[in-house]
Structures are given as C-alpha cells and as structure tokens.
Amino acid sequence: MNYRYGEYLKLAREIADGIGRIVSENAGNMREMGKKAFIGAYGAPTSRIDAFAEERALEIIKESGMELNVLTEERGIINRSAAGACETLILDPIDGTTNCIAGIPFYAVSVAFAKGDIGGKLSDVFFGYVKNLPANEEYIAAKGEGARLLTGGREIQILPENAASAAESGAKPIRASVYLGSFAEPPEFLRKIRYLRSMGSASLEMCLVAKGALDFYYFHSAPEHRLRIVDIAASTLIARESGGVVLGENGKELEMAIDLKDRKNLVAARNKKALAILV
Template sequence: MARSALLTVMVNAAFKAGKSLSRDFNEVENLQVSRKGPADFVSKADLRAEQIVYDELRKARPTYAFVMEEGGEVSGTDGQHTWIIDPLDGTTNFLHSIPLFAVAIALQRGDEIVASVIYNPVMDELYTAEKGGGAWLADRKRLRVAERRHLSDAVVATGIKTQGTSNDGLQLRQLNHVNPAVAGIRRSGSISVDMAWLASGRFDALWEAGLKPWDVAPGLLMVKEAGGLVTDYAGQPGSVWNGQIVAGNETLQGALLKTLKSVQ
C-alpha cells in the first residue's frame, strides 16, 4: 500500500508520540498521575504524547481544527477538517504496565471520517485506513473482518465501565445476555485496539457505550474499510458523536444488535 501524503503525516505523528510513550512505559512508576473521574486517569505521558501529535499535525496542516481528549477543542480556519485525537487510549493499562494501549488519530472532513491511524508502540502494530482505500496492518496486509456467521462461534469485545458510572446496570444486564450466546467475551482496556483487532479478524464483533469522539473516530473508519458494519444501539449508522457502537460483519453485527435490543 502506498501512503498518501496526508496519511504519512498522521503516521509520523503517531510514531513520534509512540516513541515518547514507550520511554514513559519503561519508567511508569515515576510518572505523575491525576484522577479525572472514577477509574479515569491522566498522566504526564498522555499530555506529552498529545502535545507531540498536536505539534506535528499543526505544523503539517495549520488550518485544521482539533478535538483532543486532554486538550479539548482548538478551532481552525479551514472549516471542513478536524483532527480527532486520543494520545493514549488505554491509560489504565499503561499505568499498570499492561502493553495494550494505542495512539489513535482520525481526520474528519465535513461529517465523515476520511483517514485514521491506530498505533500500539509496544507491540509495534500500525493500523491505517483511508476512505475508499481499505484498512491495513503495517502497509502490507489488507484487513478484513472475520467471516464467522454464528454468535456461538464468535469472540466478542466490549468495555466494562467502572461501577458508579452511567448505565452500569444496563451493561451488566447486557453481559448476562450476551455471555451465554457467544464463544467468549474479551475486554482489552482500549477501544481503539478493540476496533483495530475487529478490523483484522481477531475479534468477531464488539459493542460499547459511553464513548467519546476520540474513542470512536479512528476505529470507525478502520472497521468500515475492512468490510464491517457499525451502528448505534438503535441500529442507525455509527456516528463519532453519539457514543454507542455495535460492530462486526453484517451477519454477526445484526445478531449482536438483536441480542442487545432485547435487554431492558
């Protein structure tokens, strides 16, 4: 796969931030950490990585706007393009020395996500996607969602929110309904990794709610370009902004969505 100039800019920013995260990961016990909410942390590593991504993208496309997990919104003069950034998706994993986290970057043009990068620096796995150009691992392997057709054969991913957050009761009821219907449920701790692994066929389907735009945007395009279907809990096309996703190949996505709709 030949990268476009735009995707090259994104990959370079992710690599540079990933290098910084790798250094911090090896000295995680020395990091300064703050609590944003229940089991919601931010470290100096998040802030450093976000600043690196911001600086690299701002230098390359100075007129584009930004939506960032830590830095919030920064307006641009372009009017059509917005970078959506999670500099460290999987902070709790990171702070516990669990090597499942990612730098996640997406570009929104108008109402559409048109390019995305998800990079796990510890595993050195780079996932990229461009609208109409497919989803790729390391520029060499074209990604396709798994072809399984029965939930009973499927490994399904989700995020399990901390108790005390919104909809935690609903989530537990969903787990009780989905668990006996599938081959297994996995919780990686990084929604970007989950969606990249769904696009690559490692996971067969996933669902989660309570998500932010930077959680959804990079993986949304990745799954679509790998042939997957993404909707919200109502079955409407998946949006970066409504915080819900149900995803998989068309058959499994439909079966999982039907199961979730039966939970009150």
C-alpha cells in the same frame, strides 16, 4: 491506497512515532506518569503521560505546516478555521492509558482526518490511522478505498471485506470484547460467547474486529462514561472499510458530532451476519 492520502499518513505516523518515544522514555517512571497533570476538556482528569503525549503531538502537527483544526482528548477543540483550515484532525494520543501506565502492552495512538470545519460529524472522516504501539502494528483506512494492516512498516494483510466470522459461519468459539459500565445489566447474548474479553482500548478492539480476530466489540456504559469521537473516529472508518458495521444503541449506523460532549454506546461487528448473535 491513493497517493493523495500520503500527507495524512505521513503526519499520522510522525505523531505516533513521537508519542511512542515519549512512552519509551518514561517506561521506567510510569508510577509518576500516571499522576494527574491537570483537569482536561469537559472536566476529565489528565495524566502526565497523556499530557506529554498530547503536547508532543500538537508540536508535530504545528511543525507539519498543515492547516488543520484539531480535536484532542485532553485539550478539546483547537479551531484554526480563521487561518484557513478546512479539515479537522481528531486525536487520542494514548487510547488505553490505564494499560500503558500499568505496563499492559495494549494501547494505541488514534488519528483521524475529517473534511470540514469543527462542527462536523463522524461520517465526515475520510482517513483513519490507529497504531498499536507495543506491537508496532498500523491499521490504516481511506474512505472508499478499504483498510490495511501493516507490521513494522511492512504490509502483511489487506483487511478482507468479506471474511467470514465465527458468528456467521457457525464455527466455535465466538470471540468478542465487551465493556459493561457499572450497574449495566449483562445482555443475554453473553451466554453464547465462550471467549470473552475486555481489553481497555476501544480503538484497538474495533481494529481487531476489522482484522477478523474478534467477531464483535460491544460497549455499554452510563451516559457520562460512554465513548467519545476521539476514541473511535479512526477505528470506525477502519472497521467499516474492512466490511464491518458500527451501530449505535438505536440499531442504526453510528453517527457522532466532532466534539467532546457527544458520547455514545456502540457495537462493532465483523459484518451484518455477525450481528445475528446479538438478537
């Protein structure tokens, strides 16, 4: 990966390590950590563990000396354009908070960097980083340079651009993760899937698509519960750089505004051929 992305990877890792320590230090007190700390940006309740994790991440960003605008899940937009910031860091400190609080080892830190000021869009993201904290796995992508998977800091796999999926090769069973919100009508294609999961961390589930562990990830919910850009900014780049596709409900490449108001349903598939099962 190009050396010029080193400073972004270094900061993303420092954020993930800092949040990892917060989670470890409070592992025996998750019942308290799950309680509401405050009402976050746009009215969503924020748990104590989310608040602590985000506070530590913001401290690390400040200590880095990098001039960045920041969009976080809990506090919303931190605009530093007046100070010269021309890039935006998009952060979900803990994606899969419910899992984290319950002791289910499937949650992640998601960090993405986008060119331009606040007010940009998903396609402006040029670097993405998702860390599965319990598994110590890092998914990393740079725009135009592919995606990588590392475990314990050691590269174990370059995510293959042309890996065949079960769906396209005809192999069985087809593997998918599906989230259906309340009152969502189950789609017909569910009948074709033998191994169906819903794991509670959109960023990690999309990374499993990039890895080839899942054929696709399907998310469909009511407007107020749809995914926001903080959930999937990094994992969308990772999926696309591994040869996958990420589409919106309209069947076109997913695009979102860099803010917390825009919410979308989506499907992420291993490649275009894997989408055939959805038809």
